[in-house]
Amino acid sequence: MITVSWLIAVPAVAAVLLLLLPFGRQAAGYLALLVSLAVAGGVIGFIYRFEPLGGDQFGDNIAWIESLGVRWHVGVNGVSLAMISITALITACAIGYGMWAGRDRSHASFALILLTEAFLIMVFSARDLVVFYVGFEGMLIPLLVLLAAWGGAGRKAAVVQVIAYTALGTLLMLLAIAYLGFTAPGGPNFSMADAVGRGNDWVFAAFALALVIKSPLFPFHGWVLPAYRESSPEVAAVLSGVASKAGGFAFLAVLVPLFPAQAATYAWVFIALGTIGFLYGAFLAFRQSDGRSVIAYSSIAQMSFIILGVFLLDSRGATGATFQMVNHALVSAALFLLAGWLETQAGSGSFKHLGGLARSRPVLATVALILGMAALAVPGSSVFASEFLIMLGAFEHSWWLGSIVAIGIVFAAMYMLRWISAVLHEREGDLVGSLNPPDLRRGALLCLLPLVLCLIGLSIAPAQFTDRVDAAATALVSSAAKEAGR
């Protein structure tokens, strides 16, 4: 029986092999792709075998560091499954894109992406705080190296930004975890289930700060823009698509269940920050002058919105947040790949030099349009479904919150339409003519297509998703909801 440990081990081992053995570019690419597809295959098996009401599945629970009470305890519930699925999918697409783009030193770059995948799956399936932390902090390194080594011109500043923010956050979280584990009654014990309700306010704050930064939530979003803008497209896709979701996921699956009392008491803080971030990110997105910045700010807005959903502490918010994480992962990963493709092909991502791309580029136009429309949550899309759930939850929380948040829809429409028309419509930009090949062709298209198809599939039958996730998501927030008297 394949357990989730395999999905962690396989990419990790492959990454080490890729790093150490002298693979050629082709061989490295195919091996990495094969591994990522194998992981995706494993995930599909999970989805097929998954029991929505069956709690944790496909897990392992074996002693790891006995003297510290640390166990290799992993498992998959509905929420985890959702996150692991997008991780596998986006990683495969990112590697495919990297192959297509022909990164130099490709074996190292693929190895690091695979390593990131392993750590991410670890985060999403961890049932032990140390396992969780190892994944959470571990993924930072490959991502940083990817950014630092393969990034754009401003990568140095970006790296400093990322370190200044995220490393600080995660290390503070380590202190929180250490406190929880070492003060456990009956000897050190890092099981998440046993840590429930044992933290005090300061532990909660340290833990939350790490997640706030990672997600990111206003006002800790400073690192996002440089990181997303300077990374290579596939890394930006992984970063915004899945790595940032580790923060959102941890809010829902770790922080809220572990600290029900604090989560209930301080929910208003996160709701307030989420609301501010949602509007702030969206508001800033519509004056950016290049595609990636627009998407980066919209990611800030979306993550804020997701966290707001989590802290509504009800079924609607939790399920909606999980769903929205998946949707946003698909949308932003695809958008970053697309924007990156444009940038690489045209030599610039600035709107000044782009525009009018829709003319005689039907494939590009269609893909961009679908993604843009999904991003602005056009009714009927899966993004709409998830946003609807969160907003409904917000409205149930209090009518004014729902009303404020709903304004975000209009903002989203504003910046996404601006992006669409700046890229696709109006006058042809001066660099557009130099595009070669002029339209999305096989390689790059193949990397985007799975993401787009998943979006369409989820739009047709979102209940297929929510049915699997609802029970787990609701259970995660239930004790905090009880504390909040809801």
Added chain:
Amino acid sequence: MTQLVWITLALPLIGVVLLSILGMKLPAKGAGWLASLIMLAAFLCAAVATIMLASRPEGDRQVVEVAWVWLTAGDFSVGLDLWFDELTAVMLLVITGIGFLIHVYSIGYMKDDPQSRRFMAYLNLFVFSMLVLVVSANLVLLLVGWGLVGLSSYLLIGFWHNKPKAIKAAKKAFIMNAIGDVGLALGIFLLFVDLGTVTYSGIFAGASELSETQASIACLLLLVGAVAKSAQLPLHTWLPDAMEGPTPISALIHAATMVTAGVYLIARMNPLFVHAPLVLDLIVIIGVVGLLMSGLIAIVQTDIKRIIAFSTMSQIAYMFVGVGLMAYWTGIFHLFTHAFFKALLFLGAGLVIHALHGEQDIRNMGGLRKQLPKVYFCMMIGALALSGIFPFSGGFSKDAILASGLHVDSPIGWIAYIGGLLGALLTGIYTFRLMFMVFHRRPSPYAEKVIPASVAHHGEGPSSMLWPVYILAVGAAVTGFLQIPGVTHLAFSWLDPIAPDGMVEATVGQDWLTTLFGTLIGLIGIAIAYHLYARESDAPERIRLGRGRLFQHALERRLYWDDLYSWAFERPAMWASAFLSRDIDRTAFRWAPLDGLGQLTAFFGRSFTVIENGIVRMYALVLALGIGALILFLLVRGG
């Protein structure tokens, strides 16, 4: 029966998929005919389904069916639910019928455009979205359709995407509609919070339990959606700009179907609106003000399509008045007839534009009566119907609305009645101003230059464009006979079951009285227009430059609504966004940690490694000082 409705719904979607997959492999004309045939099939299905519905006993014509559950979370669940009743049937017929005609028309209209396949795909997409909107049995699915029609409208307005004006108009339409969507969504949230359901049946059943405040707020929020979609005050400014899109789009989306969705929503939700009488009054007032305002503005417009666009606004305002007076059937009846004559006018205008090689300014037309006689004849039917002249269709439906106002006999009723009659005067003026300036008068130099060659080349237009116009002309002429007061009674009796709480219906006497007034006033308007515009006259110019100068300017600026929105929202938002991202975000959140922390840390590092200067005596000194400091510290502490 429901299978047929499902097929109707599915057909355009299949069309979209086929057209996008086949794409360039299809010949342009083939794509057009494929899309049109699909529409014809959809229309036939809808028609048969309607007949089957009609064959059921009255009171058993409401069918609800659930295809699959679309979305769930906790106790919230939304299905792909079908609701088929008399109102749905009317909407289905209008959408697929008019839709089919316009598809055919588009084949000719777009035949020189290399992107016509995309156009056809978008058209099918629109029809699908609109069908979703009307067959939905719950508000969420309605919202889905609501948003999707907005999306298709966006795509089609901006179809010529290299025209910056078109793209701007498309964005404007989308964002205005997004505001409406927000209102509608909030309404849905409120209803779910209050009633725990979003299905029509649930809401209708629970509506009576709502307090008047709750019902009013919910209705008000739904109304926000309705006014945005139907281009009513105060969210109306997108519609005139939307005329940048291809003319068939104006006919289908911005005249016949999508913009009337607001009317449909109010009529559909009438069991809820009944509990919010104040909101109903508000709807009437919005309608009356809107119809007068847009009628006035239409008089000074010079773009042929914009004139018709303002007339659309004004006619939908009539429908609002009708549903606001709880005479829901009159609104829907007017929606039905309006779909014919307004589509007719747009398509006719399209033919004119086509003949003039894209010229849209009526001052550059004139005298086309002789060169385009068929178009003239058809458009004249449409113009008479629009002006509400007996016995054309518009007359019956509009007068039914006004007569309801008379019948209600309350202040609001009287406002509706008087305002509606005044509006009829304006309608007569602007409609026939258009007709006279385009078809009568002396031809403008431009028209003289262009028209003969154009007509010689392809007559009045390809038959694929002319035939839809003929059919619509017949419809515009006769559809009013469905409800001749005292003679036929089909419109009311067919639609009566949709309002469980009953509807307003004027007496036969009131009806005829109104028809008399309406026709008279319409004729007066036509006479004024004739006086001012049919011949060469300096009267309009005198008014323009004379005493009415300010008023004229205000009307030409469309009463400053656009300027108001620009100054109140757009500019401050743009400025604030730029300020925030350029000045605040960068300094406070992005550079501060980088410069502040990073540079400061490095500075500290550099400054205290200065003592690490390599000289061993220095090191010994530091050691000695360290010893001294430590001893001092311990002695002080240790006592």
Added chain:
Amino acid sequence: MTVGLPLFLAISAILFSIGLVGVLLRRSPLTILLSLEVMLNSVNLTLVAFSREVGGSDGQIFALIVMGIAAAEVVVGLGLVVAMTRREMVLDTDELRTLNG
């Protein structure tokens, strides 16, 4: 008059300071080594003084050990100085600053 512990301690402290000042002020490696020896001897004085005060021979034994090690220390030090001379390095500690920062 008996010489009391405080006096021994004071003298040793003075010796210690002299040695330290020597290390701090002189730039010749040899003088520095010499100063270190002075400091070591101040320690020895302290040890012996305390040893007498406390009784027993531990302190004196330790002092002897210190002396032995001091000798070894000087050997290594002088060896280094010789090696430095052989590399034609300037015998001025202030010039020994290629390693810094």
Added chain:
Amino acid sequence: MIQGPSVDWFAIAPEVALIVGAFVLLLAAAFARGHERALSLILGLGTLIVSVGFSVAAWGDAPVVTMADAFRVDDLTELVRITVAALAALVLLLSVGWNRLREQGSEFTALLLLTCAGMGVVAGSTSFVTLFVGLELFSLSLYVLVAFDGKSRASLEASFKYLVLGTLGSIVLVYGAAFLYGATGSFMYDGIAASLAEGGSGEAVVTLGTALVLVGLLFKVGVMPFHMWVPDVYEGAPTQITGFMAGATKLVAFVALARILLDALPAVEHLWSPVLIIVAIVTIIGGNIAALVQTNVKRMIAWSSVGAAGYALIGIIVHGDLGLRGLVFYLATYAFTAFGAFAVIALFERDQSRAKGYATLDGMRAWGFSRPFAGMAMVVFLLAFAGFPPTAGFIGKFVISGAAVTNDYVYLAVVGVIGSVIGLAYYLRVIVALYDRSRKSDVGLPATPGLGGASLAILLCLAVVLLGGILPSLGLDWAGQAASFLTVAK
């Protein structure tokens, strides 16, 4: 007749073996000229293995006190002995291709063995006398080893600085011991502790003694403000010796510090605890900040080891079971991490034939591509420094932080976090330089002498670092067992 102290020869067998081995080696070299390298490798490694064998055999036995109670052999002593010997063996492996080994290998190796012996003595000493003897034994050997890179003036300069400052430190230590002796009448830790516990006389003398002893030990440990020698000596010394010092000296010095503070001076914890807290904070922040602005990688890691020492201090400040276990585990694994990192640098220097330049950030650019294994190993070592999973550095920092946060020293843990963040910034600079794609790497490097030995050394370090991170259970148990002997006096 004078009664000599009783000696348990088995207990001190490792040190005896090392000293005997050193002398045998020197003698043998006198008769076998021209075979310096082979001789030193065989005899050196052989001696180390024998020594480790004795230690391993005694592992887990009840502690033995011998040499007039001045030397205690417990599992902590054994752990230090084994670690130090292992590091010395790695030094030899790493030196295989070193030309100085061919020239004067026997002396080098003999000094190395003596260093190990001295360290063993320090680790087990329970008296200031044995402590001083052991300390000087290894210090004197190290002075020479640091100077061993004959051609380099920097090596001599470093050695001289080390000698002067190191002697100064030793003097201060002994001076302090003398005052404590005066106050308590004993050089023995337990004697001092007992006397102080009774409320010993002469508060000022005790304070003075404590202060001076502290300074002497903190100097050996290399924490601020007594760290000045560390960067210079580490930079100037032959790189394998730098690695040895960073690993072994630090471990031994910390064990001595812990034994003295916890066994001899628990009664004056109120005196030394605040000092250590201030020193730890200053060191963690200062060491990392100074490392941040370095361009020479060797010096950068030297500074980072200063910061690491500050971190280890937290373990002593907190003490208790968890803190000391964390301290021992952290130091033992840190030894291999640091040695591994310096081994990679040594390999780099040899690749570049040291004349061309030091291991500057600029010089190391793109080198990771031509030596993929060494490059990746370096990344792992750097991450271990930074305390990232899945390395031993993570576990060590995790346990120490855990001890801190559960014992009301949260602020120290937070300071540690800040230091780690700064640390990450400069470790990443190295990683980025190693994999800088903007420069073409010299893919076909010439065959570097001793590549096999160096690679083996790196691999062994890597194994320890990764095993300590991925499967740390065993290591933590050992560390716990060893650390349990630190709290005897309490």
